[in-house]
Amino acid sequence: MPYGLPWSEEFIGQITDKDDRREFVADQVRTRLALLIRALREQDERQWSQTELGQRMGKPQSVISRIEDPDYGKLSLQTLFEVADAFDLPLWVDIPEWEEWFRRIGEVESKRLRRRSFNAERLVAQARAARDGQPSGAIPSICPGSVATRASMGAQGNQTMSDTVSQAMPTQPALIDGVNEDGHNRGYADYPRNAMGTLNSLSVNIQ
Amino acid sequence: MAVLWSFRCYLSPDGTDEIRKAHDSEERQTRKKFHSRLKILAALPFEEWHNGVLYRELHGECFGLGEIKFKGDNVQQRPLGFRSSEYEFAILFWAHERGNKWVPLKACQRALERKAEVIANKDRTNALWLALE
Numbered sequence: 001m002p003y004g005l006p007w008s009e010e011f012i013g014q015i016t017d018k019d020d021r022r023e024f025v026a027d028q029v030r031t032r033l034a035l036l037i038r039a040l041r042e043q044d045e046r047q048w049s050q051t052e053l054g055q056r057m058g059k060p061q062s063v064i065s066r067i068e069d070p071d072y073g074k075l076s077l078q079t080l081f082e083v084a085d086a087f088d089l090p091l092w093v094d095i096p097e098w099e100e101w102f103r104r105i106g107e108v109e110s111k112r113l114r115r116r117s118f119n120a121e122r123l124v125a126q127a128r129a130a131r132d133g134q135p136s137g138a139i140p141s142i143c144p145g146s147v148a149t150r151a152s153m154g155a156q157g158n159q160t161m162s163d164t165v166s167q168a169m170p171t172q173p174a175l176i177d178g179v180n181e182d183g184h185n186r187g188y189a190d191y192p193r194n195a196m197g198t199l200n201s202l203s204v205n206i207q
Numbered sequence: 208m209a210v211l212w213s214f215r216c217y218l219s220p221d222g223t224d225e226i227r228k229a230h231d232s233e234e235r236q237t238r239k240k241f242h243s244r245l246k247i248l249a250a251l252p253f254e255e256w257h258n259g260v261l262y263r264e265l266h267g268e269c270f271g272l273g274e275i276k277f278k279g280d281n282v283q284q285r286p287l288g289f290r291s292s293e294y295e296f297a298i299l300f301w302a303h304e305r306g307n308k309w310v311p312l313k314a315c316q317r318a319l320e321r322k323a324e325v326i327a328n329k330d331r332t333n334a335l336w337l338a339l340e
Contacts, residue, residue, distance in 0.1 A: 010338035014242065023239035027277075031247055034260065070260065071278040106340075108247050110255060 007102045025173050028105050031070035033080075038068045039113035040087050056086040088117035094175040101173035210340050212249040215297045215332035217321050224333050226286065229301035237279025241286070244277050246339045253290070269315035271322065272299075285309070287318040297325055297332050 015021045041048045041064075048056075050064040057064075059082075066072050067079060077093070084091040096104075107113065116122075216226035230238055248261060256262040256273075265272045265287075274285045275298070283304040291297040299321040302314035309315060325331050 006340055008338055008340055011340055014338060019235060020239050023236050024243050027240045027243035028247070031243065031261070035247075038258070038260070068260065106246075106250055108250050109252065 005102075006106050025101075026073075027070070029174060030073065030075070032105060032108055033075065034068050034070040034072075035108050035110075036113050037083055039110040040089070040115055041068075042110070043114055045116075046087075053083075053086055057082050087115065089115050092175070096173060096175050098173060101175060104175060105173075210249045211252065212294050212296060214245055214249070214335040214339075215291060215295060216335055217297065217299045217325065218331050218333050224336070226298045226301055227333075227336055233284075234280045237282070237284055240277050240279045241275075241284070242337050244275060245335065245337065248275070248296075249339045265315070269318075272315060272318050274302075285314070287314060289322055291325065291329075291332070297322075298335075299325065 015024055040046070041050070041053050049061075050068070051061045054061045054064045067075055067083065081091055216224050219225050230241060233241075244261060248256060251261075257264070259276075261276060263274050263276060265274060269287075272287050272289055273296075274287050277284050285302040285304050286298050287300045287302050288296055288298040300314055300318035302318070303310040311317075321331075
């Protein structure tokens with residue numbers, strides 16, 4: 001395997017069949033999402049129980065248990081907006097090229113899934129530092145007008161979900177994530193272009 | 208992604224990779240979910256295996272074994288194995304679970320017998336045939 005690539009010739013050989021690929025991607029996305037939500041909930045600054053996250057979302061604990069189950073296949077985009085909102089994080093949805101997907105999907109260790117909630121002071125300080133030409137850490141660029149960017153405009157918007165994670169299997173891999181605003185622990189510079197998170201295929205209609 | 212773990216699979220006395228044989232008899236979804244879950248487990252430190260979502264250590268008559276947990280083709284899939292060295296996990300027996308019962312009923316007993324064989328002779332395992340990166 002060439003140095004630094006998270007896939008090998010042998011690995012690719014095992015997903016050349018499109019049906020195999022579909023199943024593999026679906027499980028990777030669902031499992032990573034389940035791990036991500038759990039990691040965000042258990043992150044040091046939060047240490048929320050499933051019940052507490054449920055209270056913040058207005059849902060019973062049983063719903064949280066279900067969305068943290070990688071075998072649960074019906075997680076909706078609306079629910080993801082609500083989860084992200086409970087953590088005061090934005091949501092990012094994308095259908096990337098495979099190279100990017102391979103690079104991002106393997107980030108499953110809890111320390112790689114840490115995300116800081118919205119903090120105006122921090123963001124303003126970064127903006128001021130950037131204006132003044134001082135280094136402010138890796139700040140990911142956002143592609144204006146992308147579906148993901150529009151989707152990330154918030155859970156309060158009038159977006160509708162026309163599909164769920166369990167449906168419309170991808171021909172392209174999909175990414176979805178709660179976005180870390182400043183690239184903390186993420187190494188964005190490694191990626192050829194904007195890259196965020198994981199989900200299965202979905203269709204988003206922003207009105 | 209850093210691959211921390213390697214997986215090994217039980218070989219019967221005639222050299223058959225019993226895990227691969229069981230895997231190949233499963234439907235596509237189960238096969239690819241198995242591949243996917245091993246890829247994820249391979250990237251996680253052992254303390255993060257322990258949350259009971261992807262993996263669970265067993266007790267009682269199954270003490271000394273752990274189960275990789277996933278649902279494939281509407282069946283609870285339970286490949287059983289043990290941590291054979293610091294960053295190596297040996298898969299011994301592909302069991303299923305239905306209604307809180309093992310299928311086959313003696314899955315743990317058979318896995319424990321295989322574990323004893325593997326501990327006595329490490330040649331009774333094969334490196335996992337699936338590439339994880």
